Amino acid sequence: MKINFVSIFPNLIAPYFEDSILKRAIDRGIVEISFINPRDFSENRYRKVDLPLIGGGAGMLMTIQPLVDALNSIEEESRIIALSPTGKKFTQKDAIRFAKFDSITLISGRYEGVDERIVECCIDEVISIGDYILTGGEVASLVVADATIRNLEGVLGNSESLEGESFENYLLESPNFAKPVDGVPSIYLSGNHKKVGELRNRLSELKTQFFRPDLYQKYQIYQKGKR
Structure with missing residues (x-):
């Protein structure tokens, strides 16, 4: 490009x-x-x-x-x-x-x-x-x-870095944590990737609803359109 x-x-x-x-x-x-x-x-x-x-x-x-x-x-x-x-x-x-x-x-x-x-x-x-x-x-x-x-292929070292970012599907990115583990939700430490993914999605919804209610309204419309 x-x-x-x-x-x-x-x-x-x-x-x-x-x-x-x-x-x-x-x-x-x-x-x-x-x-x-x-x-x-x-x-x-x-x-x-x-x-x-x-x-x-x-x-x-x-x-x-x-x-x-x-x-x-x-x-x-x-x-x-x-x-x-x-x-x-x-x-x-x-x-x-x-x-x-x-x-x-x-x-x-x-x-x-x-x-x-x-x-x-x-x-x-x-x-x-x-x-x-x-x-x-x-x-x-x-x-x-x-x-x-940063959306061009090969720019970011890990292609997964683009997944789940803020504003994808009208949601803010879920909270992220690094060591030490004090105060980190226990599910993040469970090793159960399905449950971690579900929690991250729910936290994204709550974070968007609290910080960006305007964006959350668009997310709700987007979700209704998928049904």
Whole structure:
């Protein structure tokens, strides 16, 4: 899989891939990371990529020409995704879906975002990581990339690591324990994998109901649909 980051500050993104699981995924050839800076495509002598808003208003807007030319430089077929607080909220299901593409391109907005005409002509979908405002889209792009990459085959050392995680089937992950064993439910120590699995599922339900009642409602609807 290839992930293209479109950003005027690629140095904010690159260090994240220099260690740990994501670095190993790159070293193994599971994922390729590419950076595209719209400034490199600006026809302005000062490499400007922003202009004031038409009609007035505070702030500046990322302009059409540099961004469109940056996107046109991508040679492979790629899913174009813009990060914006106006977008659909990003979920684990989106991460799993994105992992099925051979290439995705993440646009990190700056200033007051991007010209709306870019959204209409060049972007496949707009994603938000939450109802709050960041200084730029680089952090949001990293969230989407990280969540997506870990769903690629071979990235996690144990494929079972993806099973039973939070948000799978609308449930939070069940409580986990390590030594010492004081305070650990006795069933966890019984060696009976069936009973352990049943307890984990029940604890997932209770945890979701308590911490995320909104998610628990979706889980109940999901369960009814299975019957």
